[in-house]
Amino acid sequence: MSLLEPFRDLPVKTFETTWRSPANIAFVKYWGKKGHQIPANPSLSLTLKECVTQTKTTFTPSENLEVELFLGGDRKDAFGVKIKNYLHSLEAELPFIKNLHVKIDTSNTFPHGAGIASSASGLSAFALCFTDYLHAQSGQTDESLFFKRASFLSRLASGSACRSVYGGFVTWGESELADSTDEYAHPFEVHPELKYLRDSVLVISAEEKNVSSRAGHDRMKEHAFAQARFVQAKQNFTDTVVALKMGDMDRVGEILENEALSLHAMMMTSPESFTLLRPNTLAAIEMVRTFRRETNLPLYFTLDAGPNLHLIYPEVFRSKIQTFIQHELTPFVVRVIDDERGEGPVKC
Numbered sequence: 039m040s041l042l043e044p045f046r047d048l049p050v051k052t053f054e055t056t057w058r059s060p061a062n063i064a065f066v067k068y069w070g071k072k073g074h075q076i077p078a079n080p081s082l083s084l085t086l087k088e089c090v091t092q093t094k095t096t097f098t099p100s101e102n103l104e105v106e107l108f109l110g111g112d113r114k115d116a117f118g119v120k121i122k123n124y125l126h127s128l129e130a131e132l133p134f135i136k137n138l139h140v141k142i143d144t145s146n147t148f149p150h151g152a153g154i155a156s157s158a159s160g161l162s163a164f165a166l167c168f169t170d171y172l173h174a175q176s177g178q179t180d181e182s183l184f185f186k187r188a189s190f191l192s193r194l195a196s197g198s199a200c201r202s203v204y205g206g207f208v209t210w211g212e213s214e215l216a217d218s219t220d221e222y223a224h225p226f227e228v229h230p231e232l233k234y235l236r237d238s239v240l241v242i243s244a245e246e247k248n249v250s251s252r253a254g255h256d257r258m259k260e261h262a263f264a265q266a267r268f269v270q271a272k273q274n275f276t277d278t279v280v281a282l283k284m285g286d287m288d289r290v291g292e293i294l295e296n297e298a299l300s301l302h303a304m305m306m307t308s309p310e311s312f313t314l315l316r317p318n319t320l321a322a323i324e325m326v327r328t329f330r331r332e333t334n335l336p337l338y339f340t341l342d343a344g345p346n347l348h349l350i351y352p353e354v355f356r357s358k359i360q361t362f363i364q365h366e367l368t369p370f371v372v373r374v375i376d377d378e379r380g381e382g383p384v385k386c
């Protein structure tokens with residue numbers, strides 16, 4: 039039975055709710071799809087704490103589906119149209135959607151133009167509000183099903199958003215793990231020594247990127263290396279799972295960097311090539327490698343779909359590593375966002 043089946047015949051009522059949902063950083067990357075929002079390989083991420091989107095959504099009855107969206111108080115029609123298209127795509131399963139007026143007031147805690155993608159936090163925050171509407175109207179109270187549905191609905195809005203619905207480490211996609219599925223994400227327990235990882239985000243450039251992730255995924259369809267990449271990602275997923283369970287930070291870090299550079303190699307070798315790395319990204323990578331060689335401290339980097347470097351390390355090394363970042367890396371960055379493992383979304 040579809041996860042949405044119990045809500046097919048819901049009445050349309052006025053309802054307001056607010057959720058705060060975090061961004062996540064992928065250790066094993068989702069890059070390439072098969073079918074509608076189905077990942078070509080399993081992915082694994084760490085949910086962050088400070089980089090969050092807070093979204094208040096008001097649902098009211100209406101003649102037609104209408105969406106109004108305000109970001110930081112400013113009306114943003116382009117984002118409103120995206121949410122409207124997304125809701126429209128759910129109408130076959132949830133016919134009442136065509137009689138909803140949806141008003142969304144959303145804001146990000148991370149500064150606009152910080153070069154931090156807000157699709158995972160933003161779309162999971164909205165999906166949580168919508169799931170809250172479904173459960174409230176139908177009297178459902180099962181919390182585990184609530185988050186499963188929120189993750190499912192997040193995935194249909196933006197793949198990486200389905201992982202933001204849970205705290206800590208999260209997996210998504212069919213794999214050797216029990217209960218794994220392409221439909222929604224699962225939280226993943228790791229070795230206690232690797233539980234509290236930090237992520238210092240080096241903002242190298244805050245400019246809007248010129249190729250969206252959606253377009254980037256599309257370019258994997260005709261990519262000469264696509265199949266090899268999916269095989270590599272599946273192996274990296276398996277190896278990361280083992281290393282996280284065993285508490286082997288150096289192995290986790292080795293794969294983390296391989297994933298980051300493989301992702302960007304895919305972009306640069308796409309049929310229509312694009313490059314998101316900047317000279318200062320590469321300069322900072324070299325500094326991190328030198329620091330690691332000289333100190334033996336477990337400091338590793340990864341990248342999202344952008345030029346900004348995420349520096350990942352266990353909490354216990356915070357002081358020494360943050361001194362290094364402040365003293366050595368400041369010339370290469372616009373700003374540093376000091377983040378860490380977060381425990382997932384909250385209802386406000």
Ligand code: 2P0
Binds near residue numbers: 064069
């Ligand atoms: C990830 N990224 O696993 C990878 C790594 C970016 C780099 O998932 O088309 O915004 O909305 O499903 O989730 C970015 O892609 O793509 C992404 P859609 P999404 O986090």
